[in-house]
Amino acid sequence: MPSKHQPRVLCVDDDEDSRVMLRTLLALARIEAKTVSTAANALFLMRAERFDLCVMEVWLPGVDGFELCRQIRNIEPHVPVLFFASAADAADKKKGLKAGATVYVVKPDVAGLLRTVMHFVSLAVRPTGKQAIPLRRKVKDISPPFINKTAQPLSIGWKR
Amino acid sequence: MNTEPLVRLSRNAERPDPEIHDELESAASPNKWSTVVRSWVVEFRQRGRNERVPAFDSLLKNPLPATAPADGNAF
Numbered sequence: 302m303p304s305k306h307q308p309r310v311l312c313v314d315d316d317e318d319s320r321v322m323l324r325t326l327l328a329l330a331r332i333e334a335k336t337v338s339t340a341a342n343a344l345f346l347m348r349a350e351r352f353d354l355c356v357m358e359v360w361l362p363g364v365d366g367f368e369l370c371r372q373i374r375n376i377e378p379h380v381p382v383l384f385f386a387s388a389a390d391a392a393d394k395k396k397g398l399k400a401g402a403t404v405y406v407v408k409p410d411v412a413g414l415l416r417t418v419m420h421f422v423s424l425a426v427r428p429t430g431k432q433a434i435p436l437r438r439k440v441k442d443i444s445p446p447f448i449n450k451t452a453q454p455l456s457i458g459w460k461r
Numbered sequence: 462m463n464t465e466p467l468v469r470l471s472r473n474a475e476r477p478d479p480e481i482h483d484e485l486e487s488a489a490s491p492n493k494w495s496t497v498v499r500s501w502v503v504e505f506r507q508r509g510r511n512e513r514v515p516a517f518d519s520l521l522k523n524p525l526p527a528t529a530p531a532d533g534n535a536f
Contacts (some may be wrong), residue, residue, distance in 0.1 A: 321506075322498055325498055326494070411494075411498060411502055
């Protein structure tokens with residue numbers, strides 16, 4: 302039976318309680334979460350490691366979540382970005398989605414966050430051996446993984 | 462009038478793997494939510510309503526610094 306790789310989520314929140322909560326919540330769902338408190342650390346990790354998903358707060362010290370989202374889009378255009386934010390105004394949601402976020406969940410809707418995370422994680426996590434296809438990849442870019450281009454042409458006929 | 466039939470494309474890549482989805486669903490059942498998560502929600506609700514008040518109070522207590530006209534042309 303093929304094994305599955307453990308999904309990995311990067312969480313960016315300046316509030317320590319929120320970081321602990323996110324780690325606990327995702328651990329309960331068997332999701333590995335790395336948490337950082339600043340946009341700079343998040344960008345460093347995004348460049349260095351592989352993540353299936355990014356969850357972030359809007360209000361961050363220095364570079365805010367909107368700008369961080371734009372920069373993550375430049376590094377990893379296909380990784381879903383979820384805002385789990387205290388900013389609950391419609392304008393903030395609009396700004397977040399315009400910055401490239403996939404979903405905007407307002408705190409403290411933990412159930413909504415978990416549902417959304419599980420949805421995207423189940424899309425991203427495939428059994429080992431299968432190619433995980435990025436969510437936003439265009440159909441024309443997807444090549445069939447089962448074609449072995451180095452194989453010899455198949456000859457059909459009776460042996461003499 | 463547009464008579465073309467509507468065609469909805471469904472990509473396998475965007476369809477969740479049901480096996481994995483079920484596994485995650487059961488793992489993240491609300492019954493298993495820890496006290497950490499519950500207490501965070503309660504605290505956030507209490508703090509969320511109160512944290513803006515001190516911010517406004519401090520803003521009103523500390524008036525904005527008086528700004529001098531940059532070039533002496535005050536309106």
